[in-house]
Amino acid sequence: MxxxxxxxxxxxxxxxxxxxxxxxxxxxxxxxxxxxxxxxxxxxxxxxxxxxxxxxxxxxxxxxxxxxxxxxxxxxxxxxxxxxxxxxxxxxxxxxxxxxxxxFVEGESIPRKVLRDAEFKDALPLLAFQCGEAIAKIHEVDVSKLDYLQEKTPIDQLNDLYATYESFNQPSPVFEYTYLWLKDQDFGDTQSSLVHGDFRLGNIIVSKLGLESIIDWELAHIGNPLQDLGWICGNSWRFGQNEKVVGGFGDLEDLLKGYNSISQFKVNEHLVRTWQVFGTFRWGVICLIQASAHLNGSVNSVEKAAIGRRVSETELDIADLLFLGGK
Amino acid sequence: MIFDKPTSVDLLAAINHFLDTKIKPEVPPHLAFKLRIVENVLNIVIREIEKGDELSNEVINLLQSLMESDTPSVETLALLIKEEKIDLEDQDLKDLLVTLSKNKIAVDNPNYSTFKKLIK
Missing domain, CATH: 3.30.200.20 (Phosphorylase Kinase; domain 1)
Known part of the structure; x- marks a missing residue:
């Protein structure tokens, strides 16, 4: 082969x-x-x-x-x-x-290596600011040239995620609650932008100087750009470093400083929190999608089967964010 | 159960040990990564066999008192929330959703950072 x-x-x-x-x-x-x-x-x-x-x-x-x-x-x-x-x-x-x-870009993409290896010790404190800057840059791409990408408002996207969740016929009280909660939120009145859709450790290449490259664009779409900020704050992407809100390596303040240094639209922490709940729900639904590929017989993959049991991580994170004051 | 020892848990643990000590050192990195997933899956099954009933029953009991139903289920609660036939601000509901989530993760991934933080 x-x-x-x-x-x-x-x-x-x-x-x-x-x-x-x-x-x-x-x-x-x-x-x-x-x-x-x-x-x-x-x-x-x-x-x-x-x-x-x-x-x-x-x-x-x-x-x-x-x-x-x-x-x-x-x-x-x-x-x-x-x-x-x-x-x-x-x-x-x-x-x-x-x-x-x-x-090939020299550097590391494996999250646990970036977070633990001594080589990246000096890069980690810079990374949240650099990610904020890079995310803001992505959001400045001229979307008129991206006609192969779907455009979706937050509510469209939310309804699509909910419909996908419903189609799997595995009712979740937490997801039902989350959907109702999210429907009531303000997502920020921004211009439609290119959204990377999966910006986090694992999909960026980091060197000892910090952020080198952004990879894995398969979930890109056009929509509310703040989604990328909330996504990287989700606990699913902290790789065990719970107390470091941004990707397991940084603080929200630094991410926003980086973002607001470039973006016209200035973002506050409250909006990022809302998008964090959205992102966590989205990851939960993506886990369901992945698992369904195994469950419906289209592939036989232990990886995809296993990911079905990661839905509960997102439920617990949402319960923590909504009911227990989690960050 | 009419079956002899080793129990199903013993058998699964033996497979896990074999994979970890005999197979993992022999496979290339991309398969070692998948092997770790396989071991995690076996551990989920072991925990579900060992603690699944107790963790489920705790939630079922909470559902029973919240819903005042003889046949309480997670599915019925999901439907009640969906149709907003339950007070979404009710503290008992919120507590139940927390317990439900914790009990699921206790089987699926007790090393998950949020779980470890919450049971401290």
Missing amino acids: TEELSKALQNKLLEVNIEGKILNLVPLTGGASKEIWKFEVQTNHETNEYILRKGSGIEGPLAIKTSDEALLQQEVRKIKAPVPEIVAVSSLEEALGDSYIMK
């Missing part, structure tokens, strides 16, 4: 005038839904490192095509937000499938 993939990579790269030998093709630990491969290309003069990101051609209800992720990253790169450089894009019909090749 690796040989076949290697051949397909070589042919794809030839289209963009990169001719060389494919070496050290290895799968990386990636998300649950996409394959990630690292490899090197040895040309006459040099050896360069690349990443292949490959979808199955079957997207979940919230995800975009992998080839559209590539288009989006190219657009985001134009405004000098940190994203890896795209080298080649392949559509589903081609040998390489729905995928793209990007330049």
